[in-house]
Amino acid sequence: MVWYFLFWTIEAFVDTWTRKQHLPNAYLFHISVWVETLLLGWAYHLALRNERLKSWLLLAQAVFTAVAIADATFLSGINQMNRYARVLQVVLMLVYAFAYFEQWVRELRVRSPWNDFMFVVSVGLSVYYTGSVMGYVTLKNDPEFSRLVAYSTAIIINLAYIFAMVLITIGLWRDANPQAEPSLRRALH
Secondary structure (H helix, E strand, O other): OHHHHHHHHHHHHHHHHHHHOOOOOOHHHHHHHHHHHHHHHHHHHHHOOOHHHHHHHHHHHHHHHHHHHHHHHHHOOOOOOOHHHHHHHHHHHHHHHHHHHHHHHHOOOOOOHHHOHHHHHHHHHHHHHHHHHHHHHHOOOOOOOOHHHHHHHHHHHHHHHHHHHHHHHHHHHHHHOOOOOHHHHHHHO
8 A cells, every 4th residue: 555655646746747837647547547456456466365356356457457558549548538447447446345345244353344454445445436436437628518517526536535545544544553452451451
């Protein structure tokens, strides 16, 4: 997850610089969706235990990479929104999150799911991807497109993203500051 945050930090600087230089930066949509999917897929690959499922998900990552390249080159083009890769990304990320939820339930863990870093990440990403997919799919670069619709879509996407980042931050904080389970705390007193 550290690489995920590092990538978004670098991407923010590149995005800001290209905007200040009045350069087109739609290509960043293609790069960020691909890198984000690979980094989150890697995190889930490390967290999931089912080797057969992990093999299938690696194949799905390869298919996603092929679609992302096709989307950037001839489906949408490098200077347009990457709708095809974005939709496939959402499906793939939700499969990862739900696979982790299933693993968590099957293991019948005694501790609260909110103390499990990847569980919290999965909740945040599930909210973000389900809350933003329609916005990304329907968003247009057309100047005739209603500004109100564009702003409303951006607000929904940003709120879903902020919610996900808050949950991931809470998960990181809890992972770095583990607390004793309530039953253990009572036993120690």
